[in-house]
Amino acid sequence: MSFLNEDVNLIRKKLQLCGLDIQSNSNFSISFKxxxxxxxxxxxKSDYRDFPKFKLMENKIQFxxxxxxxxxxxxxxxxxxxxxxxxxxTVAYIPKKYIVGLSKISQIIHFFSKRPQLQEKMTKQISISLKNLLKTEDVAVFINAVHYCMKIRYAQDRSSDVIxxxxxxSFVSDDLLKDRFLRFCYSNR
Structure with a gap:
């Protein structure tokens, strides 16, 4: 609970430094908490001890x-x-020796999104994790996101997204494979 009180005090100080009159608005006290x-x-989820747990399945069908x-x-x-x-x-991989349950890939994406993050870093973290876990270099990650720091601050950037x-x-060395993956990423349903 002391962690919560320290956070509330820090937030209060920051808002006062920005020139906001938080004393005369009683709603601020609730908002801090x-x-x-x-x-x-x-x-x-920012602690690596919380990384999703799962078992790899042997790729017996040699997909x-x-x-x-x-x-x-x-x-x-x-x-x-x-x-x-x-x-x-959107994530793709070409299995070698192992495959994984599809929901586990979503869990990895959500694990890395549950922290203050740079989109570029998150893209790389997902890729590295999948390469290490699945024992394959053939991994592709595509992230398309709206950043509210752009949307709120600049009227002309309200519809901008970042890719x-x-x-x-193989997603680097095989142009046809790369094109197939990117078509999946950009195509509408």
Whole structure:
């Protein structure tokens, strides 16, 4: 509980430094506690001990084509501005020796989104994790997100989105495979 009180006091001081009259608005006292609780919920998964647990399955059928998990929705927080990043991630991999339950890939995406984050870093973290876990270099990650730090501050950027990709293995060396993956990412249903 002292953690919550420290957060409330820090937030109060920051708002006062911004010139806001928080003394005359009684709603601020409630908002401080709610904001502090929200941040502790949002950043709950930032400890690597909470990384999703799962078992790899041996690729007994020797499936060697691209597996794509499309449009996994996530919400994160920009580590520069502590404002919302809202987006989708599409991930593909070509299995070698192992495959994994498809929901586990979504869990990895959500694990990395539950912390103050840079989209570029999150893209790379997802890719590295999947390469290490699945024992394959053939991984592709595509993230398309709206950054509220842009949307709120600049009227002309209200509809802008940010796209990051991390391609490795065959997704770099095989242009046809790369094109197939990117078509999955950009196509509408």
């Amino acid at each position: 709610k904001l502090s609780k929200l941040y502790s919920e949002l950043f709950f 060697n084509e691209m597996i794509v998990i499309r449009d996994v929705q996530f919400i994160s927080i920009c580590e520069h501005h502590l404002l919302i990043i809202e987006g989708t991630s 990051t990709t991390e391609l490795s293995g």
